[in-house]
Structure formats: structure tokens, C-alpha cells
Amino acid sequence: MSKREPVPGYIPELKALKVRLSVFVKMRWLVVLGIIAVALFARYVFNIGFQTLPVFIICAFLLAYNLWMYLWNRRLAGEETELVIRRAQISGYIQVLLDLAVLTVLLHYTGGITNPFIFVYVIHTTAASILLTRRRAYELTTIAVGMAALLAFLEYSGIIGHVNLNGFVSDALYQQPNYVLSIIITLAVLTYTSTYITTAVAGELRQQHLKVDELRDQLMAEDKRELERFSGEVANLKEERTRFVRLLSVVAHDLQAPLVAVQSCISYVLEGYAGETNDEQKDWLQRSSRRIDGLLVLITDLLDIPRIELGQLKQEMAEIPLNEVINHSLEGLDIVAKKKNLQLTVELPAQSPVIYGSSRRLQQVITNLTNNAINYTNEGSINIKLTENADEIRVDVTDTGIGIPSKDLPRLFDEFCRGSNVEVKGSGLGLSISKRIIIAHGGKIWAESPLLEDGRGSKFIFTIPKQKLNTQISKN
């Protein structure tokens, strides 16, 4: 049993109440049809003698008042405030009260206490029990029984006339005290029992509703706390990451500065500013210089990874003509290729495709792929080809080099991964950086090898979609 009254402003309850009110309006339309049908049937099929006109007048009144209720419900539908729930409750009370009055008047014109439809009061009190609080339900049940008793008494005592259902019951039945009393008592037992059962069930449901609501609130609060904690952690991580990149920048600078100084000192000597050097001395200095170059490249590459990850590319993005980007990337590489007797060919479309991207970073990718191709090719040629279709551009860098063993292909783009058949060259970060750059452009990069039957030849391909990829870029 519910010990708690419905909470004003309790939204699920209010919604339920409004739904129930509209159900009652719908039922009332059907009830009007039912009354008319029953009246006509009783009058003309069973030939029960009574006046149908008052019945139709009452039906007309019922229709008019139900239309008013229908409109009233529609007006309440849009709002969900405390005031509305009160109004809905009042409206429910008035509706039941009116229904009881209409039923009583209808009964009066159709045989009063002798009409078996007198037990329809049970439906009204059940409706009240569903719609309203327990107290109101009992109030209305008492009113219902009172109305029935009053009707019976008034007719019995002759204060108002009695309309007899001629041909259905004897015209003296309404004046038999035993009959009248037993009908009223039966009616009272039925209505109070039904009210008791219905309010108990409705109260239980209301309790459940409240519990569900409470649980939902709790869950939502927990979810919110969880979300707050989580977003706080994400913010911390981001901050941590930014701090790490800053730290890395400082460390890289401090590592790089002495190397730059050493490199400069070596070139000072190598280029003869500190006096003549013989060939052997030059050779040793050049070896030192090359190793320092390698270190400088490693430092730059190491810094590239967090910078790309932090979304630096976003700031560099612009509309870029790819033919130009490729030509810039290959500057100087043709000389390197020529030194190794390799043929370097470039195939570009007549009209340069334009994409949204970072010119500097894409140059870095193409230079990296071409450099690798030159490094791992001892004879033959390297071809760089740019093609486009409606959706994307595609760059193929093909070589006739030593090829890549198939077991190395899956981890080729991982940090510090080198083919198992090659000597150590470069920082080991080039392809991993290239992959990050292409992904930041929303594209794909992969390798195919071998191309020839003897295991030689490899091809590196990347594609970049043509449309602006703001969403994808911001994810990186």
C-alpha cells in the first residue's frame, strides 16, 4: 500500500496521469455509442417501453462535455509543470464526478434501481481509483453509492417520478424495499472492494515508479560523476602530453645544440679554415660528420612523432597543388640517384590535383619513400607516379631494389622497424612518421613486395581523400 502521495511535479506520474485522462476521453466516445446502441436495442428489439429521447439528450450532453475534456487534455499535453499535474488531478476528479452524475440521471430515465446497468458505477469508481489518490477514490466511491441510494430513495418515496422499463421488469419492483436495499448493498460492496483493490495496485505501481525514478536519478548522478572524473583524466592526460612534448623539445634542443656546434667545428676544419688537412684526416673528419648528421636526423625524427600526434598538422593545412609538392620533394634526390646510376622517373598528371593538406609534411613523406627506394636499390630504376580519381589521389613509389620479405610487411610502419634483409640506415622512424602523416590526412599507406619473381622490387603506395577532412584531422 502506498504511504506516499504522488509527488507534485513528478514527471513520469504526470505523464501517466495525462495518458490515463486521454484514455478516459477515448472510452467516453465509445460509451456514448454503447449507450445509444443499448437504448435502441432495448427499445426496438426487446420492445422495452421507455422514452429514448432523454437518453439521446444525455448522450448529446456527454458528447459536448467529452469534447471539452478532449480539448482540455490537448492543452495540457504541451506542458509539464507542477501546476499542470494539479490541474490534471482536478480535471480527473471533475470528470469522474460528472460521469457519476450523468450515469445517475441516465439511470433515472431508464428504470432507476431496476436497470441492471446500475452496476456501471463500479467502472466509475475503478476509474477514479486509477486516476486519483486513495483519499479521492474513496470519496468518489462514497459519492457514487450515495447517488445510487439517493436515486433509489427519491423514486421509492415518490419525490421524483419513476420511469419503468415496461416489459422488462414489473412496475412495482422499485418499491420493494428488500430488492432496493439488496441492490444498494451489493453495489456498495462491489464499488468499495473494487476501489480497495485498484488503489492498492495503483499505489504499488506508484511506489515502483518512484523507486525506478529514484534509481534512475542515482544512476544519472553516478554517470555524471564518472563522466566528470573521466573527462578530468582526459584533460590531465592531454596536459601531461603537452608538457611531455615541451620537455622533449627542450631536451632535443639541448642535445642538438652541442651536436650542431661539433658539426660546425668539423666543417670549419674540413673546409680548410684551420689550415690544410690531408686526405686521411679529411676522411676521419667526414666519418665523424656523417655520424653526427645521423644523430641530428634522429633527434628531429623523434620530435616529429609527438608533434604530428598533437595535431600540429591542422595548423599547416591548406589547398596544395600536388605536382608542385612532388617536384619539391625530389629536389636533390635526382643527384643522389644519379650517383648510384639509378634512373629516377616521375609521372605526373597534366593538370595538378589539388588536395587539402600540409605541403611540408607530404614532401617529407615523398622524400622519405624515395630516399628509401634509392637506399635499397643497387641497380635499375625508381618511379614516382601520381594519379587521381574522383575521390582520392594516389602516389606510387616503385623500385627495383632488394624487396621486402613478406614477414616484414605487417610491421614495416612500426617505430624502429627495419627489413630483416637490410643494413641499419637512418633513424628507423621514417616510415612510422610517414604513416602518421598520411593518417593525419585521412589517408592510407601500405607497401607491396616483391614485385618481381626473384623477390626484388617493392612499391610504397599512399592515398589521400580529396574532400576536406576536418573531422579526421582533429581526431589525430
Place this chain on the structure above:
Amino acid sequence: MAKILVIDDDADLSAVMKGVLDREGYIVIVAANGKEGLAQARKEKPDLILLDVMMPVMDGFLFADEFNRDMAIAKIPVVAITSYVESPLGQPVPFDVAEYVSKPIKPKDLVALAKKYIKTDAKKN
């Protein structure tokens, strides 16, 4: 004689630059930070300034900022000699200089750079 002001906190680097440019017949003045560099620029009115970016006391950005506001010296070409790692997020910071050159700079490139900005001496050499 054309004057070149080298602003760099790395004494070895400045020594190398001074050595190379001395040999080419330039007068080289060395400053260890932006503040010193600014003083020297105002005093010596050099023909070219080679500027490091990350320096203690006053870095290259602050130097360029103050330098560009001083009309007496603002017309002197400034070349920033910097490395990729020095810009905090790898971004070329909007930095009002004639040119960026990346470190380490080779002696012959340094000479070419000087000749590019100091035309009169290029003819003499």
C-alpha cells in the same frame, strides 16, 4: 668593410661563424644574447645580423620584436639561424625576419648567405 653581427649563445658556433666570415673579409661582431645583440646593433649599425632563436636573457623572438620597432636599425636584414627543434611545437612562429636558415650551417652556405645580403662585398670577392 661590411659588418656582420652574430647573435648566438653558443660560443663555439659563434667562433666558427666568426672564423669563416673573418676569412671572407667581413668585420664580425659577436653577441651572446638578444639584449647584447640589440645594444651592438644600435652601436655598430651592422650590414647583416645572424640571429639564433633560443637564447638566455633575451631570445630571438623578443629580439626581433624590439629590433623591428627601432626605426634606426629596423632596415638591417636579419637572418634567423635556427633548428627545427627550437620552435616549441615545430611551427614556424610568425617571426619578422628576412629568412630562416636551419642549423647546422655549412661554411660555404654561410659565405653564400653573407654575399646574398651584402652585395657590395660580393663584387669585391
